[in-house]
Amino acid sequence: MPEDPKPTVRRRVLGTNLRRLRESHGLLLDHAAEVLSCNISKVSRIESGRSPIRPLDLKTLLDLYEVTDPGAREGWLSLARESKKQRWWRVLEDRLPQDFVDLIGLEEDISYCRGFQPGVIDALFQTKEYAEAVIGGGSPGPLGPDETTKLDVRLERQKALTREENPIGVWMILGEGALRQQVGGPAVMRAQLRHLIELAKLPSVTLQVLPFSVGAYRGGPFPFKVYRFPEPSDMQVVLLENHVSHTYLEDPSDIGFYGDVFDHLRATACGELESQRLIEGIIKETKA
Missing domain, CATH: 3.30.870 (Endonuclease; Chain A)
Structure with a gap:
């Protein structure tokens, strides 16, 4: 996925907490990159909020970080899921x-x-x-x-x-x-x-x-x-x-x-x- 030069706060918070999960398990970027079959820079972009994360990749990371509770997993996925509804402020983005x-x-x-x-x-x-x-x-x-x-x-x-x-x-x-x-x-x-x-x-x-x-x-x-x-x-x-x-x-x-x-x-x-x-x-x- 392309890098976003202006990541949203929501995406930055998600990435920051994914990093904390990884570090709490004593894992390096290499470990996350290996299970995602990607390079380290992609994981770094996800954790900084510069790149969105696909649901499949998020599920893979949650498995790696031993997040097994169904409610907790759904919470993580709902934060990452792109909303399909048109947000009311989008028509004003060029004026704000x-x-x-x-x-x-x-x-x-x-x-x-x-x-x-x-x-x-x-x-x-x-x-x-x-x-x-x-x-x-x-x-x-x-x-x-x-x-x-x-x-x-x-x-x-x-x-x-x-x-x-x-x-x-x-x-x-x-x-x-x-x-x-x-x-x-x-x-x-x-x-x-x-x-x-x-x-x-x-x-x-x-x-x-x-x-x-x-x-x-x-x-x-x-x-x-x-x-x-x-x-x-x-x-x-x-x-x-x-x-x-x-x-x-x-x-x-x-x-x-x-x-x-x-x-x-x-x-x-x-x-x-x-x-x-x-x-x-x-x-x-x-x-x-």
């Missing part, structure tokens, strides 16, 4: 940065997300009016064509929270500053805060608020998300966002670090009911 296309595809495939947003409501939780204000950056007037595309994509991504089959599970911690920043004005902000309370009622959503009163906290005021794929569930990836791009971390040490930071934040933040009361209090304080 590649790393943003990766993000959309990632959210379609993962089963769970843990995250921290200190200064802005997370994109998955934004109302249309709040998102318009964020994307517009406070500029007056309607959004331009590219900004409108970003808005449409953001609203479409949110459907992962309420889709009938396997809605994405989200545990989000928001900084109090994200609730008090008057994005779009008081009316927009009140509607946004009420929307948060409604989302928190979904069985797949857990929402906590990190109040100003906690002072300093581990990890600092930097947003992040930890995405987890369906079974085999040890497949995770960390997402770091900035103004112009997205960075994906797949090393176990990075995943472990951000997992520890999240655990510290959730233990430090208000509980779910206390967070709801805090949001309701801010709604009352927000004047027209």
Whole structure:
């Protein structure tokens, strides 16, 4: 199969975990290449995500790595299987940065997300009016064509929270500053805060608020998300966002670090009911 100069995050995560399986059994690239009857470079491309892997080759590697449980094998195969359905964002690929296309595809495939947003409501939780204000950056007037595309994509991504089959599970911690920043004005902000309370009622959503009163906290005021794929569930990836791009971390040490930071934040933040009361209090304080 031809090499892909822009491998998807999903393929990179799959390849990374295949490498870990191989190394956990003390096997070299030569061993994998031998059972696949190919050269070492092909296995290397698969493990780096630059080349897709055929189902037959994947089954052969799973045999080599002694993955015998039927459920686990199907999990690996489902991650590698090319979807036959037309993904909704494909028609927009030429208008979106590649790393943003990766993000959309990632959210379609993962089963769970843990995250921290200190200064802005997370994109998955934004109302249309709040998102318009964020994307517009406070500029007056309607959004331009590219900004409108970003808005449409953001609203479409949110459907992962309420889709009938396997809605994405989200545990989000928001900084109090994200609730008090008057994005779009008081009316927009009140509607946004009420929307948060409604989302928190979904069985797949857990929402906590990190109040100003906690002072300093581990990890600092930097947003992040930890995405987890369906079974085999040890497949995770960390997402770091900035103004112009997205960075994906797949090393176990990075995943472990951000997992520890999240655990510290959730233990430090208000509980779910206390967070709801805090949001309701801010709604009352927000004047027209």
